[in-house]
Amino acid sequence: MMNLLQTVISRPSGALGLGLTLFHVLMALFAPWIAPYDPTMQNADAILLAPSFEHWMGTDTLGRDVFSRVLHGGRLAIAVTFSAAVIATLWGGFAGIFFGTVGGRVDEFSMRIVDAFLSMPWLLFLLLIISIGGAGPVTIIPTLGFFYGVAILRVVRGAAMQVAARDFVTAAKARGERLWPVIAREVFPNLSDILLVEGAMRWSWMLLAFSSLSFLGFGATPPTPDWGLMVAQERGLLSTAPWGVFWPCFALSSLIIGINLLADAIGKALGLDRATAIAV
Amino acid sequence: MTKSLINIEDLSVGFIAKGGLPTPVLRQVSLELVAGETLGIVGESGSGKSTVALAMMGYLKPGLSLFGGRAVFDGNDMFALSEKKRAKLRGSSIALIPQNAGQALTPTLTIGDQIDEALQLHTDLSGAERAAKVVELLNRVRLPEPAEIAKRYPHELSGGQQQRAAVAMALAGNAKALLLDEPTTGLDVTTQAHILEFLRELAREMGVAMVYVSHDMGVIARVADRVAVMYSGEIVEEGPTRRVLREPRHEYTKNLLAAIPRLDAPNKRPNLRPDAQQTLKLDDVAISYHKPGLLDRLLRRPAKRPNVEHVSLGLKRGQTIGLVGESGSGKSTILRAIAGLVEAQGGEIALAGDQALTAPVGRRDRETLRRVQMIFQNADASLNPRQTIGEILEAPLRLYYGKKGKQAEGKAAELLGAVRLPAEYLRRFPSQLSGGEKQRVGIARAFAANPEVTLCDEITSALDVSVQATALELLSRLQQENGSSYVFVSHDLAVVRAVSDWVAVLYQGRLCEVGPVEKVYANPFHPYTRLLMGAVLRPDPDAVPEILNEVDLKVQECGYSKLWAEIDMERTKSKQPLQHDLGDGHVVYFNMSPESVAQMRVKGRDPAAGSNSVPRSSADRVLEPAE
Structure with a gap:
């Protein structure tokens, strides 16, 4: 593990990715102590102020401090999408390894169902489920987790098929090992890298999806400080007060880029090629 | 004195290891070759034989760099030339025929088009002249119906034909020298013999110089005028083939020659005991990979001929039967059926005590499974890279004997000792072991179950001859200690003679001849x-x-x-x-x-x-x- 960390940091892009990701996570954790103002406190005397010493990133239409809101803005998004990413990796990874190892008709049949899910316009589907189940994390986390899990399942299943075809798996089968030991001892250890990288990648995509939901009014609800929601509220003033849109966008994209770079570096350090998501 | 065509002087090649330490792959290699001569370069894996051959055309594998010396071809210092001039020489004056010609040919172009392309690059013939030249070249490499072959795609040719087509392409540029890197290694023995005869004739007819790289002394003996023996980046011995093979001077060459199993060497195994108990019986076994689908049944299509049929064999305790045959003869299929990895459609497979082995692995009970173990061809692929050697060896101990923890570890260490590996290897990963060591772990894993029948699938074909000799010795010692019977699949007839009591010759899924090794070999x-x-x-x-x-x-x-x-x-x-x-x-x-x-x-x-x-x-x- 320490070895992996060293290899990741030894690449500039890996170090940058790890730095950005850690920075955002720490900011989100300690936002209440760092933020100079209450992120929901309105101030009628300080509406749409340009960035200054008092308000580093200016203020928004309701006179709230943008810096404090940006600091808090990632908390909900990171918490929700990280939980969803864990769920997606666990279920998608498990099902993928299972179908890839079992193969045959079970696999063939399940993959047609997966195909059906992958062909659905997921954003519309999310909106449908959220409008039925309500916009809370309780609905969003399992929904995101399920949909992204399907994509992980597909990738992991492909990789598992390759591992299952190798001689050491044949040797285990010839020895008479049952299915679960084969999956747990022979196949899974050869796929843990792919799971880690896939999970990180999907996490960054989920951040974007959650922010889109907030932007559309289905994610975070006002007055919660949230990057997507902030952009939605301030977008009308893009030409006169761009800071209200720019800073949440900057925060969101730097986090997504950071996670992407980190996932890439982990993949390279583990000898995976993400283009194919197969060990080389 | 004839002018040399290829002259390698004090060539040193290597890479810079982590920490900046220069690590040589070739150390001051010097070689000379005149036109029309065939030089064989022989050595085990990692000896640098391919690196020398590639250096003759001024090519180094990525990561390698020139440390010193020169490689002169036809008056050109290949490493001093510009990339453009070098590229012009390659493919025209000097050409490489790789091990796998099938992969070197472009799959989307016909053979004719590919040769035509080479002609366009290296000659200024008109279209019609080139078309005639293509047929002439294909004729020269003795492909039947050259005009027909020219219209075919590479996958429509057999392995031997692909190799000939690759030679034709090399000749299109009027090559003065051909570099052949193990060109017959993947081919069946009969095809190999034909290709070698053809290459000999070609060298004689066209006066082409050839550099033939191989690990196989038999191949070198057949084609080369002179031979250079390489060991860890150095030429340890060089001379006329006859002299080197008959009176080797260097210790390494002597050992290498001694390690090669000879087809004509009588088998030194103890005499057969006719009273030994029968451990394995195959009776009229038929195996088919083709399962009739719904459509086949609806249309009442006739069933395809099984991949293996009418195979009847018997094996007694402590004896070895060798299955020999070329690729596609069904020898590995029979092994997989005994292991239960494929299901036999007809006939009967049984262990001692009439324990039927017809059921596939999933329906065999644990005791039956234990009695049959398999050792794989590719030791590297048969060991899980994420498990330590200890974990690998403990798997069968846990499964068959319920051994866990210290008890399993002790037994695993004992098994390692039996294959002459130190106990500290238990904590190593397969990637930290050499090829021969990996195969010994594979053998130890099979013997963890204390099997009655051990299935050996080409287990030494990926090993160097010296390593092969050790592995074979180990197998026969374990057999004497445990009394296990072996089914030994190999394409190498000499190896089979050395290790087997019985031999079964297969062709296209059928038995041709079965008998005691000495009888069949002496009197086929x-x-x-x-x-x-x-x-x-x-x-x-x-x-x-x-x-x-x-x-x-x-x-x-x-x-x-x-x-x-x-x-x-x-x-x-x-x-x-x-x-x-x-x-x-x-x-x-x-x-x-x-x-x-x-x-x-x-x-x-x-x-x-x-x-x-x-x-x-x-x-x-x-x-x-x-x-």
Whole structure:
């Protein structure tokens, strides 16, 4: 593990990715102590102020401090999408390894169902489920987790098929090992890298999806400080007060880029090629 | 003194290891080659033989750099030339024929188009002239119906034909020198013998210089005028092939030659014990990979011929049976059926005590599973890279004996000791072991179950000869200690003779000949057995493969499928397999007259008769009906 960390940091892009990701996570954790103002406190005397010493990133239409809101803005998004990413990796990874190892008709049949899910316009589907189940994390986390899990399942299943075809798996089968030991001892250890990288990648995509939901009014609800929601509220003033849109966008994209770079570096350090998501 | 065509002077090549330490791969290698000469470079894996050959055309594999010395080809210092000039020389004056010609040919272009492209690059002939030249070149490499072959795609040719097409392409540029990097390694012995004869003729006819890189002394003995023996980046011995093979001077060459199993070396195994208990029996086994689908059943399509059929074999305790045959002969399929990895459609497979082995792995009970173990061809792929050697060895101990923790670890260490590996290897990962060590772990894993039958699938084909010798020795020692029976699959007839008591020769999924090793090798009767044995190359400059025999060539042309078809006809008439017992368990599956059977029986009793006195014309009987 320490070895992996060293290899990741030894690449500039890996170090940058790890730095950005850690920075955002720490900011989100300690936002209440760092933020100079209450992120929901309105101030009628300080509406749409340009960035200054008092308000580093200016203020928004309701006179709230943008810096404090940006600091808090990632908390909900990171918490929700990280939980969803864990769920997606666990279920998608498990099902993928299972179908890839079992193969045959079970696999063939399940993959047609997966195909059906992958062909659905997921954003519309999310909106449908959220409008039925309500916009809370309780609905969003399992929904995101399920949909992204399907994509992980597909990738992991492909990789598992390759591992299952190798001689050491044949040797285990010839020895008479049952299915679960084969999956747990022979196949899974050869796929843990792919799971880690896939999970990180999907996490960054989920951040974007959650922010889109907030932007559309289905994610975070006002007055919660949230990057997507902030952009939605301030977008009308893009030409006169761009800071209200720019800073949440900057925060969101730097986090997504950071996670992407980190996932890439982990993949390279583990000898995976993400283009194919197969060990080389 | 003739001017040398290729001259390598003090060539040193290497890479910079982590930490900036220069690590040489070649150390001050010097070689010289004149036009029309064939030089063989022989060595084990990692000896740098391919690196030398590639350096002759000014190419170094990525990561390698030139430390010193020169490689001069036809007056050009290949490493000093500009990339453009070097590229012009490569492919025209000097050409490489890689190990796998099938992968070197472009799959989306016809053979004709690919040769045409080479001609366009290296000559200024017109379109019609080139078309004629393509046919001429294909004719020169002795491909049948060259005009037809030119229109085919690479996948439509056999491995040997692909190799010839690659040579034709090299000749398109009027090459002065051909570099051949293990060009026959993946091919069947009979095909290999033909290709080598062809290369010899080509060198003589066209005066092309050839550099032939191989790990196989037998191949080198057949083609090379001079041979250079390489060991860890250095040439340890160089000289005329005859001298090096007959009177090796360097210790390494002597050991290398001694380690090669000889086809003509009598088997030194202890005598067969006829009273030994039968451990494995195959009776009229048929295996098919083709399952009739719904459509086939609806349309009532006739079932395809099984991949393996009419195979009956027996094996006694502590004995070894070798299964030999070329690729596609079904030898590995039989092994997989015994292991339960494929299901036999017909016939019976049974262990001692009539324990049926017909069920696939999933339906066998634990005890039956334990009694049959398998060792794989590719040790590297058969060990899980994420498990330590300890974990790998403990898996069968846990499964069959319920051993866990300290107890399992102790037993695993004991197993490692049995294959002569130190106990600290338990904590290592497979990637930290050499190829031979990995295979020994594979052997130890099989013996963890204390099996009655051990299935060995080409287990030494990926190993160097010196390592192979150790692995084979280990196997026979373990057999004496444990009394396990081996089913030993190999394409190497010499290895099979060294390790087996019995041998079964297979062709296209059928048995040709079964018998005690010494009998079959001394007195092969089936024409296919003789063809196979004749094609084996010996590390002896004077041994001529018998493949050149006209009769054998004719038999090969008319094909054995026809032979089987005929035997099938006879079978349906007589309702029993057409087999002839020559005594002592030597059985031949062949159409032959009772007189010749009697003649063979007499010969079989008298080993002094030797194989040379077998009537060559017996092959003619292939197409004669049995009386």
